[in-house]
Amino acid sequence: MKLLKPEILFVSHKYPPATGGMEKQSYELIHGVAKHTKVHLLVYRKDEQRLLSFFIGLNRKILQMLRDNPDIEVIHFNDGLIASMALFHKGYEHIKKVVTLHGLDVVFPLRYFQQKIIPKFNKYDLVITVSHATAKEAVYRGISATKIKVIANGVDHQIAEQPEVTLEQLTVKYPILQSKPKYFITLGRPVKRKGFSWLLDHVVRELPNNFQLIMLGPFNKKPKWTEKMLRLLPKKIYHIITLFLGYPSDEKQIRQLLKNPQIAAKVVHFGKVPFPDLKALLANSTAFLMPNIHVPGDMEGFGLVCLEASLSGTLVVASSTEGIIDAIKDKKNGILLPSSDKEAWKRMINELLEECSSFNEKKISYQNYSRAHYSWDKMAGEYWDVFQELLNQDEESRSDVRQLKLNKA
Structure with a gap:
């Protein structure tokens, strides 16, 4: 033809x-x-x-x-x-x-x-x-x-290139890495479906003190007037408007959780960082976490950020839900866990804390799979x-x- x-x-x-x-x-x-x-x-x-x-x-x-x-x-x-x-x-x-x-x-x-x-x-x-x-x-x-x-x-393969920022430079710029060199990362807008507040509340709270989570992405540490105005709307209308606008619907709960001493000792939110820093932070992390949960009327159409993390050379641990499973194939370019299953997430993170080195070869093979298929x-x-x-x-x-x-x- x-x-x-x-x-x-x-x-x-x-x-x-x-x-x-x-x-x-x-x-x-x-x-x-x-x-x-x-x-x-x-x-x-x-x-x-x-x-x-x-x-x-x-x-x-x-x-x-x-x-x-x-x-x-x-x-x-x-x-x-x-x-x-x-x-x-x-x-x-x-x-x-x-x-x-x-x-x-x-x-x-x-x-x-x-x-x-x-x-x-x-x-x-x-x-x-x-x-x-x-x-x-x-x-x-x-x-x-x-x-x-x-x-x-x-996915942009540029993120797979060798980071311009060294680990030593990272520890100078972000001193928290000096005391806890094994760290995990989340990345993205703080919307409910990303599951960030769920992770903090149900998983991080119960993890050992040597766990360190670095949260990246846009984040307002203080509420803006728009948030206060939107909160006056009926719940149904608030849900529709925030979905349409892509509004950070999880931000308020994240701020509240970060005030909890049990959580605050293990989590720091850097907000948005320069792209060279992002590449280096991902490449040197123990794992990238994407703990998506189901939110009625919303969905993760495709897990692009998972692919970017995989190509950076870190280990991707993500929820087995919605479009994420088109981006991450379990045990091929990442590890998929049941969404909202706090015991499964705690087990996986604890395993990574105890046996981090055993996953290094998987990181390389997972990165190669993402590079070849996307x-x-x-x-x-x-x-x-x-x-x-x-x-x-x-x-x-x-x-x-x-x-x-x-x-x-």
Whole structure:
């Protein structure tokens, strides 16, 4: 079968200079596919316009882009929010349309969205999900399984390079490492599903005093006025708004737990650190912990941060839940534990404290597995393949119809 080489229009409101996992995925996807064919962009850049005006003018901009570039054959929408808006567009029904779903954009707990919007995603020619967990949730909500293709996210291999910051430099900058050189790491925004407060409350509290946890990522040590205002809302509305905004819903409880002497003696929160420091902290850590828990209306679409930790050369210990299991394969590039099982987590951490050296060889093999099986180029190549297959299937169908007409004649 001769594969077509279509031009692709990428539409996304998640794109640099904004930072985040979805922004990174969008950037790498577009530039990766550009290695195979001509691509066009309609992306939101926060330094150029307001988000609302981007959405309001999107239908008009897409039609103008199609008029200016008549060889565009596929439009890709890079998440469920922008794809929801595009369901109401007019004028380009003849173009093949693809949407990528990441997790929260499937399970977001707004009744109208769940009942009226998600099932309409069947109007798209193809639905790509970043994990099998996201695909399962999409099917459960009425999206046809025949329309879904799972393509895992990639990961930046730069984090696997030798850290520029030495261990000695780390101990000078972060003196806590001098007294407790064996340390564990958590990394990420303090949202409930990450399980940080669960880990502190149910696991760290009961660990021996030689345990040291370093928490990394954005963190407000004092409550902001927005937190105080949001807390005045009814619980259901608070949950929906904080999910939509990606608000740090676990921050208040983490602050409270860090005031407990049993916990505070074993935990320090560094907040956001420079990337060279992050690489060195991960590479020299005993293990990276990702203790995700189930939160209704939310989910971990894909465990990208687990892959980054694995590539850095540390041991990944993560919850066996949701999209994490697409990123971490148990005993291949990390260790998976039952979510919310405090006894299993305590046993694993204690084993690492007592027999840390026995896991060093596993770290190397796990890093090699992640390096071999996950990359942005691999992800972009899989997208490119499905774009071609989508158009070739359509071309084959048209050929079959033409042949049928000829046979009848």
